[in-house]
Amino acid sequence: MADQTLPIHGALDLTPPRESQHTLLDILHDWVITVDHKKLGLMYMMMAIFFLLVAGAEAICIRIQLAVPNNHFISPQTFNRLFTMHGTTMVFLVGMPLVFAWANYIVPLQIGARDMAFPRLNAFSFWLTFLGGIFLYYSFIGGPGLYGTGSAPDVTWWAYAPLTAKAFSPGHATDYWALALIVTGFGTIGGGINIMATVLSMRCKGMTLMRMPLFTWLMFVNGAFVLIVITPLTAAQVMLLIDRYLGGHFFDTQAGGSATVWMHFFWIFGHPEVYVLVFPAFAIASEVIQVFSRKAIFGYPAMVAAVVGIAFVSLGVWAHHMFTIGMTSAGNAFFVLSTSLVGIPTGIKIFNWLATMWGGKIRFATPMLFCTAFLFQFLCAGLTGIMLSVAPWDWQLHSSYFVIAHFHYVLVGAIVFNVFAGIYYWFPKATGRMMSETLGKWHFWLFFIGFHVTFDTMHFVGFEGMPRWIYTYPADRGWQHLNLVVSIGGVIQAIAVLLFAYNLIWSLFKGKIAGNDPWDAWTLEWATSSPPPIYNFATDPVVRSRRPLWDLKHPEDPDWKYD
Amino acid sequence: MSDQKNPGSHTETIHLPAPTAWPLVLAFGATLLFAGLVTSPWISVLGGILMISGAVGWFRQVLPHEVHEDIPVVVEEVALTTTRRQVEKIVIPEGDRAHLPLETYPIISGIKGGLAGGVAMIPPALLYGLIAQHSIWYPVNLLGGAGVANWRNPSTADIAAFHWQGLLVASAIHWTTCVLVGLLYGAMLPMLPRRPILLGGVIAPVLWTGLLHSVMGIVNPVLDEHIAWGWFLVSQVAYGVTAGLVVARQERIRTTQSLPFAMRVGLETPGLGHEHSDEGKH
Numbered sequence: 034m035a036d037q038t039l040p041i042h043g044a045l046d047l048t049p050p051r052e053s054q055h056t057l058l059d060i061l062h063d064w065v066i067t068v069d070h071k072k073l074g075l076m077y078m079m080m081a082i083f084f085l086l087v088a089g090a091e092a093i094c095i096r097i098q099l100a101v102p103n104n105h106f107i108s109p110q111t112f113n114r115l116f117t118m119h120g121t122t123m124v125f126l127v128g129m130p131l132v133f134a135w136a137n138y139i140v141p142l143q144i145g146a147r148d149m150a151f152p153r154l155n156a157f158s159f160w161l162t163f164l165g166g167i168f169l170y171y172s173f174i175g176g177p178g179l180y181g182t183g184s185a186p187d188v189t190w191w192a193y194a195p196l197t198a199k200a201f202s203p204g205h206a207t208d209y210w211a212l213a214l215i216v217t218g219f220g221t222i223g224g225g226i227n228i229m230a231t232v233l234s235m236r237c238k239g240m241t242l243m244r245m246p247l248f249t250w251l252m253f254v255n256g257a258f259v260l261i262v263i264t265p266l267t268a269a270q271v272m273l274l275i276d277r278y279l280g281g282h283f284f285d286t287q288a289g290g291s292a293t294v295w296m297h298f299f300w301i302f303g304h305p306e307v308y309v310l311v312f313p314a315f316a317i318a319s320e321v322i323q324v325f326s327r328k329a330i331f332g333y334p335a336m337v338a339a340v341v342g343i344a345f346v347s348l349g350v351w352a353h354h355m356f357t358i359g360m361t362s363a364g365n366a367f368f369v370l371s372t373s374l375v376g377i378p379t380g381i382k383i384f385n386w387l388a389t390m391w392g393g394k395i396r397f398a399t400p401m402l403f404c405t406a407f408l409f410q411f412l413c414a415g416l417t418g419i420m421l422s423v424a425p426w427d428w429q430l431h432s433s434y435f436v437i438a439h440f441h442y443v444l445v446g447a448i449v450f451n452v453f454a455g456i457y458y459w460f461p462k463a464t465g466r467m468m469s470e471t472l473g474k475w476h477f478w479l480f481f482i483g484f485h486v487t488f489d490t491m492h493f494v495g496f497e498g499m500p501r502w503i504y505t506y507p508a509d510r511g512w513q514h515l516n517l518v519v520s521i522g523g524v525i526q527a528i529a530v531l532l533f534a535y536n537l538i539w540s541l542f543k544g545k546i547a548g549n550d551p552w553d554a555w556t557l558e559w560a561t562s563s564p565p566p567i568y569n570f571a572t573d574p575v576v577r578s579r580r581p582l583w584d585l586k587h588p589e590d591p592d593w594k595y596d
Numbered sequence: 597m598s599d600q601k602n603p604g605s606h607t608e609t610i611h612l613p614a615p616t617a618w619p620l621v622l623a624f625g626a627t628l629l630f631a632g633l634v635t636s637p638w639i640s641v642l643g644g645i646l647m648i649s650g651a652v653g654w655f656r657q658v659l660p661h662e663v664h665e666d667i668p669v670v671v672e673e674v675a676l677t678t679t680r681r682q683v684e685k686i687v688i689p690e691g692d693r694a695h696l697p698l699e700t701y702p703i704i705s706g707i708k709g710g711l712a713g714g715v716a717m718i719p720p721a722l723l724y725g726l727i728a729q730h731s732i733w734y735p736v737n738l739l740g741g742a743g744v745a746n747w748r749n750p751s752t753a754d755i756a757a758f759h760w761q762g763l764l765v766a767s768a769i770h771w772t773t774c775v776l777v778g779l780l781y782g783a784m785l786p787m788l789p790r791r792p793i794l795l796g797g798v799i800a801p802v803l804w805t806g807l808l809h810s811v812m813g814i815v816n817p818v819l820d821e822h823i824a825w826g827w828f829l830v831s832q833v834a835y836g837v838t839a840g841l842v843v844a845r846q847e848r849i850r851t852t853q854s855l856p857f858a859m860r861v862g863l864e865t866p867g868l869g870h871e872h873s874d875e876g877k878h
Contacts, residue, residue: 066615152613153654160623168627175635184634205634212630219626327680553679560676568610571669586678 068152069567073159074138075463078456080163081130085449086534087170088122091115093527100520102508109504113187114206116502118169120190121210123444125217126166128310131452132259133158133224135313136252138463140228142558142565143246145237145574150230154223161220169213172206186210189502191299192273194284194292199277208277211270218267221259228256237557239576243337246556246579247319247330250337255312258344262305269298293358300351307443308347314411314451315340315382318404321454322386324554325401326393329580329592332385339385342378350375356427365424372422379415383408398552399473403454406481410446414439417492432502435495441488453480453533460537461551465563466544472536479529486522490515555580609666616657622650698851701782705846710778713839714771717831724827731756733763738822740766755822774835781843797840801832 064072094115098106107115137155141148149155172185184206188196197207232253236245245253273295275281282288284295323330330336350372356365386408395401417439421427430436453476460468494515499506506512550559557574558565560582578584578592625646632640657663725734729752737755740762785792805828812820 063615065620066617068613068615068619147610147612153616153619153657156616157619157623160620161626164623164627168631171631208634212633216627216630220623550676553677566667566669568612568667568669571608571610582676586676587680 068148068156070137070141070149070152070155071463071565071567071569073155074134074136076159077130077134077137077162080159080166081127081134082534082537084122084126084130084166086530088119088127089527089530091119091122093523095119096520096523098505099516101517102506102510102513104505110187112504113502114185117186117189117210121169121186121214122166124190124306124310125214126162126169128444128448129217129221130162131448132252132255132309132313133162133221133228135248135316135455136224136228136256139459139558140231140249140252141235142462142561142569143249143556144232144235144240145557145570145576146231146235147568147570149227150235151227155227158220158223158227161223162217165213165215165217165220168216169209172209172213175205175209184209191303192295193299194273194290194295195286197273197277197295198285208274211273215267215270218263218270221263225256225259225263228252229260232256237574237576243334244576244579247333247336248316248556251312251316251319251340254340254344255309258305258312259309261348262302262309265298266302269295269302272298293355296355296358297351300354301348304351304354305344305347307440308343310448311443312340313455314407314448317451317455317458318386318407320554320556321400321404321451321458322389324458324552325396325398325404326390327396328389328393329555329583330385331388331391332381333579335381336385339378339381343375343382346371346375346378350422353422353424353427356424357431369422369424373419376415376419383412383415398457399468399470399477400454400458402474402477403450403457406477407447407450407454410442410450410484414442414446417442430495432500433495434491434499434501437501438488438491438495441491445484446488450480450484453477456537458552459558460540461547462558462563462565464541464544465547466540467547467551468540468544469536472532472539476529476533476536479532480526483522483525483527483529486525487519488522490518490522494519550582553586555583557581560585608669610669611664612667614657614663614665616654616663618650618653618657620650621646622654625650699848700786700851701843701846702849703779703782705843706779706782707775708778708846709781709839709841709843710775711771712842713778713835714774716834716838717770717774720827720831720834724824724831725756728824728827729756733758736766737762738819739769740764749818752822774839777835778839778843781839785840785843786848793837793840793844797836797838798833801836802829805829805832 064076067073067076094107095112098104098112137149140146169186175184184204186192186206186209188202188207188210192207192210195201232245232249242250272281272283276283276285276290282290284290284292286292319330319336350368352360352364352368353372356368360368390405397405417435421430421436421439457468457473460466494512497510497512497515499510499512499516506516547563549561549563551563552559557570557576560574561570574581576584580592584591584593625643625648628643629640629647630643632638632643721735722732725732725736728734734756737750737757737759740759741750741755781796785796788795805825808828809825812823
């Protein structure tokens with residue numbers, strides 16, 4: 034192996050650490066008042082991991098309840114709350130914070146900036162998101178509620194009307210859901226504005242839009258996307274509160290309103306939201322796959338066009354969640370076709386990732402293992418998505434466990450897998466230490482096996498006709514064996530996640546020293562020290578191609594010659 | 597944010613926004629304002645006070661001048677290493693390109709082939725309708741029935757009768773699909789090894805028919821019952837052979853994948869091709 038050593042002038046910070054940071058209180062104070070994008074990114078990440086563990090615990094309770102027929106591990110009321118809070122938490126308190134965790138930590142480093150465009154707005158957005166989450170969970174203890182054990186929401190994460198009307202949901206459970214998500218929604222809007230402004234106005238010299246790393250491109254599109262997507266939900270929640278407290282009738286079918294209007298409002302947010310959550314997974318895959326295949330990404334312009342295409346098309350597919358309400362044939366046909374259309378740009382991305390791996394010198398380190406599994410699982414999720422996009426198929430399987438299996442294939446099989454990939458990949462940059470590869474591979478294989486045991490089997494539970502939301506089921510339905518397998522898979526996944534949490538903490542203190550560029554990568558974040566200094570780069574970087582570090586490492590064969 | 601050099605030393609200071617608690621105060625106030633709606637009005641009052649305090653504090657951070665802190669910097673070199681081995685570049689002759697064809701058919705050839713194939717499919721399909729069901733409209737309605745929304749569980753007699761909606765939908769499906777598959781032929785035939793007509797015109801339709809035959813019973817069992825797969829195969833092969841022959845008779849044109857983007861879109865860039873070929877020798 035012929036190692037090369039090349040200097041980057043002015044990239045390393047040897048500034049002595051601040052002397053004031055001695056006590057735990059000092060450190061805590063430093064983090065609480067920070068406006069630094071890296072600390073805020075890590076705070077988003079810690080928040081997401083914390084709520085991932087909470088939502089995971091809720092899922093395990095749900096699976097224990099459903100593992101055997103006629104079970105009474107928890108009460109029906111608690112079951113309703115747990116699946117509502119599990120869904121709400123995973124989408125709004127895990128998925129969304131992860132978007133901003135990655136965008137905050139990585140984007141400024143990748144574009145050679147010192148911080149986000151609006152650092153104080155960044156802190157404000159984080160605290161709104163975090164406090165909105167605390168507010169939501171305060172509902173467990175914040176009042177007597179309907180059943181004497183709190184007022185946690187119990188109306189599912191999409192809160193269909195008229196269930197949310199005052200007559201059917203007395204007490205404050207639904208209000209907690211609406212108000213907490215309004216608070217986190219404002220945080221999301223602030224975050225989206227910040228990402229867009231940062232990418233548009235803070236790029237270093239030479240970094241044209243078409244030289245930006247794909248990760249940054251995806252985050253940029255996502256920043257714009259959340260602004261479009263989150264506002265209908267916030268509007269609908271305000272309308273819901275008006276219905277409940279100010280005598281409005283937006284969703285009151287008995288007073289001239291329409292429950293279907295809520296569905297339209299919710300799903301015009303809800304379906305693009307899936308893409309908001311999955312874009313960071315795409316972004317991570319686009320970095321990890323090329324670095325661990327030792328090849329530049331295949332078809333960069335097509336990848337950029339595809340993500341813009343996905344964002345655009347996905348704004349016109351929402352009513353495929355509503356085939357069973359009885360739309361017109363023209364309505365059904367439109368949403369069948371528009372939903373199928375998403376498969377084209379998504380297919381482009383999958384083919385390009387595969388083409389990047391093709392002929393590459395692939396290193397199956399832990400991040401690459403997760404990304405490889407993502408490719409296969411996301412393809413399967415896309416195929417079941419195409420199946421469900423066909424209205425007659427959806428009529429048969431809507432609200433069955435087949436649908437749950439499909440979207441968990443997206444949310445876990447694609448998003449969570451790549452979140453793990455991203456954490457293994459950038460942990461050395463953020464902490465200066467490597468995560469344990471041995472524990473990482475144990476984590477991967479356990480999680481991979483647990484995932485497939487759970488969610489592959491869940492498709493068949495759906496085929497067998499088991500509806501979602503049911504608290505328990507009689508033994509004569511033929512679902513018990515499959516449900517037991519699903520629950521066992523859930524426990525395997527939980528063990529894997531605990532192993533990951535242990536690896537995270539162990540590696541933070543005992544991990545091997547990483548160095549600045551442990552993966553031999555090509556984007557700017559690896560050109561500064563690990564962890565980066567507060568100002569990221571002592572001198573402003575100048576780039577001439579999409580892989581500036583490749584250019585520095587290989588002056589005999591730089592990318593800019595071929596641009 | 598800007599850099600400031602301290603004269604006489606190797607250190608710099610960098611302006612960064614000063615840490616501040618006011619965003620937290622404002623966010624906490626906003627949360628309490630909403631939380632008061634489900635707890636106590638006094639919580640909302642407290643939230644309102646905190647929000648105003650937070651906003652005022654925040655404004656004072658940025659007006660009239662943004663509060664910064666100077667971060668001292670000590671600069672030193674970072675060593676970057678690569679695990680990549682040094683490799684020698686091999687110049688590959690243009691004729692060695694195995695996967696992307698140097699020449700292909702123009703797009704119009706695919707359209708012509710698709711349309712010709714579409715015409716060739718019609719006689720066997722109509723012949724089948726006449727022989728098996730004594731109606732030329734039977735195969736038409738089989739194809740177009742999917743697009744007639746109000747058609748529920750039609751009998752064989754219904755399918756054999758004339759329906760103008762069925763004819764319109766069948767025509768749209770038939771010609772659109774024929775043209776799209778024709779375009780695919782135009783793109784793929786130059787890449788098929790040896791006997792492209794045999795592969796594209798016979799083997800591909802056989803495989804396609806086999807695939808449809810195996811899944812149609814699951815996807816649409818009612819339609820599956822009405823399809824005569826032997827006749828279906830004949831019309832598919834008729835399409836494949838005709839489209840393949842028409843495409844293959846067209847004049848080939850040189851592919852442009854290896855040319856710079858600017859040249860492919862027709863920009864006036866004198867010397868671009870020459871520079872590119874020079875760079876390719878590195």
